[in-house]
Amino acid sequence: MFLITVNVSLGLVLTRQSDAALRTLIENRMLDISNTAAAMLDGDMLESIQSGDASTPAYQTVIKTLSIFQDNMKLEYIYCIRDMGGGSFAFTIDPDDDPGLFGEPIAYTDALYLASLGTPAVDKVPYEDRWGRFYSAYTPVFDSKGLVGGIVGVDFSAEWYEQQLANQFRATFLIVAISLFFACVIIILIAMDFRKRFHAMLGEMNEISAGIETLVHEVSPSAKPLQPDVRAEALTHDSVEELSNRIRSLEDQLGKQIAFVQSQAYIDGLTGLGNRSAYEEHVKRLDDEVKAGTARFAVALFDLNGLKELNDQRGHEKGDQAILAVADALREVYGDAKLYRIGGDEFIAVSDRPDAGLPARFDSLDALLEKSGLLSVAKGFAAFEPESDGGYRAVFNRADLGMYNDKKAYYQTHADRRTHVPSDVPRSNVGDCGNR
Numbered sequence: 331m332f333l334i335t336v337n338v339s340l341g342l343v344l345t346r347q348s349d350a351a352l353r354t355l356i357e358n359r360m361l362d363i364s365n366t367a368a369a370m371l372d373g374d375m376l377e378s379i380q381s382g383d384a385s386t387p388a389y390q391t392v393i394k395t396l397s398i399f400q401d402n403m404k405l406e407y408i409y410c411i412r413d414m415g416g417g418s419f420a421f422t423i424d425p426d427d428d429p430g431l432f433g434e435p436i437a438y439t440d441a442l443y444l445a446s447l448g449t450p451a452v453d454k455v456p457y458e459d460r461w462g463r464f465y466s467a468y469t470p471v472f473d474s475k476g477l478v479g480g481i482v483g484v485d486f487s488a489e490w491y492e493q494q495l496a497n498q499f500r501a502t503f504l505i506v507a508i509s510l511f512f513a514c515v516i517i518i519l520i521a522m523d524f525r526k527r528f529h530a531m532l533g534e535m536n537e538i539s540a541g542i543e544t545l546v547h548e549v550s551p552s553a554k555p556l557q558p559d560v561r562a563e564a565l566t567h568d569s570v571e572e573l574s575n576r577i578r579s580l581e582d583q584l585g586k587q588i589a590f591v592q593s594q595a596y597i598d599g600l601t602g603l604g605n606r607s608a609y610e611e612h613v614k615r616l617d618d619e620v621k622a623g624t625a626r627f628a629v630a631l632f633d634l635n636g637l638k639e640l641n642d643q644r645g646h647e648k649g650d651q652a653i654l655a656v657a658d659a660l661r662e663v664y665g666d667a668k669l670y671r672i673g674g675d676e677f678i679a680v681s682d683r684p685d686a687g688l689p690a691r692f693d694s695l696d697a698l699l700e701k702s703g704l705l706s707v708a709k710g711f712a713a714f715e716p717e718s719d720g721g722y723r724a725v726f727n728r729a730d731l732g733m734y735n736d737k738k739a740y741y742q743t744h745a746d747r748r749t750h751v752p753s754d755v756p757r758s759n760v761g762d763c764g765n766r
Contacts, residue, residue, distance in 0.1 A: 344520075345502045348527075351574065352498050355534075356491060357452045358577055360467035362584060363403055364484040365450055368469040369588045370395050373479030374615055376410055376471055379422060381432040388618075389423065397425045399484075406464065410471075411436055411481040413446040422480065428461070436483070442468050445481045456488035463488035474668075501527070598671045600650060601657035609670040612680060616722045620714075627680060628713040629725050630667075630688040631733040632660065632695075634675035635706040635740055649675075655705055659698045663691050677707075684713040706744075708737030 375388045383389045392410065399408045409424035419442055421430030430436070437459045441451035445468035453465045464485040473479035505523055509516040596608035604612075619625035634656055641649040653675060660669055660677055667679040667686065681688055689711040699705040710733030712725045719725055 345499065345506070348498055348502055349495060352494060354574070355577060356486075356494060357467075358581060360452050360465070360484060360486055361450055361469070362581070363399060363405060363408075364467040364469040364482050366584070366588060367396065367399050367408060367484070368450075368471045368482045371410075371471045371480070371482065372611070373471040373473035373477075376412075376422065376480030377473055378615075378618065392423050393425050396423065400425050405484050406487050407461065407483075407485040409483050411442070411468070411483050413478065413481070417443065419446070419481070439466070441466065442481070442483070444468070445470050446478060448472070448478055456491070461485075465491045601654060601671050603657055603660075603677070604668065604670040606670070606672050609672050609678065612668060612670070613722050616680075620719070620721050623716075625714055625716070626684055627682050627722075627725070628684045628686055628688055629681075629711070629729045630664070630679040631710045631726075631729045632656070632677040632679070632707045633733055633737060635708055635737065635744075637675040652705055656699070656707060659695055659705075663695045663698060664688065706740065708733050708740055710734070710736060 371392060376392065379386075379389055379392070396408050396410070399405065407424070407426050409426070409430060410422045411419050412422045414420050417438060419436045419438065420432075421434045421436060422432055424430045436442070437457045439453050439457050441453045444451040448470050450467070450469040452467045456463050456465050458464075465488055466486065467484045469482045470478040471480045471482060505520045509520050512519070596604060596611075598605040616625060616627055619627075634652060637649055637652065640652055653671075656675075656677065657669075657671065660679065664679045664681075667681040667688065670678050670680070672678050679688060689709075692709050692711075695707070695709075699707065710729040710731065712728035712732065714722075714725050
């Protein structure tokens with residue numbers, strides 16, 4: 331009787347643990363997909379798309395991104411959602427053959443509401459709409475102001491989800507029943523059988539990892555492959571704990587991989603400022619705002635004086651240090667603006683407020699750089715004028731002309747800078763992207 335009681339108790343414990351582990355596995359798989367898709371979308375772009383934008387580049391970019399997941403991942407549907415306020419939500423972009431129409435209401439769930447507040451979430455209970463019964467994962471997509479610009483929804487069949495749990499339960503129940511019949515010998519077999527099952531789950535996790543890695547590789551071919559910290563061969567007797575460790579390991583590594591892809595796409599490797607790709611995306615948004623009549627922005631350009639002479643006389647490492655020093659100074663003086671490195675020694679600050687006082691801070695920047703005893707930058711500024719500017723380029727050209735005149739005046743009064751470079755530059759860590 332004692333042995334039967336122990337086996338029954340063990341069966342109940344293992345059933346609960348396996349059910350919880352499987353639920354965690356499935357929910358994390360769902361969130362991994364929705365989080366990855368959200369990380370590849372632009373919140374400002376989602377926020378700006380309207381019902382008649384199906385033929386626009388922005389709309390097609392979102393459709394293409396969602397279609398990659400629709401075609402390559404094991405899911406039912408993936409789509410974008412907009413918070414309409416008052417606890418109501420609607421479709422915006424759906425790549426399916428039978429899509430939710432732009433503005434069509436979406437069934438409310440607690441997980442969807444949490445995502446509208448900025449927290450990724452998964453449905454704990456299924457819901458039903460005209461496409462069927464589903465469990466869904468929702469992830470917010472933030473705009474440049476840190477607000478939720480849209481939500482990515484990923485649907486998984488409720489029947490599939492519940493079938494996984496039912497299969498797991500039936501398998502566990504069968505094992506417990508056999509253990510009661512064969513007593514101690516079957517207890518060992520149960521442990522072996524569960525070991526095999528968790529090996530299979532780890533295999534599924536590796537398949538998910540491989541699928542996500544393939545997707546990341548399409549975005550960034552140079553990205554490093556995922557390296558699991560916990561392998562199936564390394565399982566101890568506590569398979570449930572090892573499975574949880576494997577899930578946490580995959581989550582951590584996926585987060586690092588997503589951060590790597592984002593940094594490769596939009597961050598300058600040397601300075602940590604936005605790179606040219608990020609700058610061009612910003613320019614596209616500003617041009618869209620100009621066309622919509624909602625644009626308000628100002629631009630300041632900066633170009634390091636004497637970089638060529640510094641590179642020639644002191645080497646490119648010193649040139650990189652000078653570029654880093656300028657980037658740090660720009661952060662300190664213009665931290666409220668969007669900062670980009672758009673060339674070897676060219677920087678730009680874009681503010682969404684024309685009255686942000688960008689030129690008024692030129693003296694502060696000069697004073698900060700003067701402490702180095704070496705650095706100086708040519709500067710130019712222009713603000714958007716709705717009456718005369720047809721797009722961002724007109725504003726940029728005025729700022730560029732101002733910077734050119736400032737640089738010309740600098741070299742007219744500092745002719746010796748072309749042939750003489752002081753003996754030291756500010757110390758800073760040199761990144762992996764040079765100034766060439």
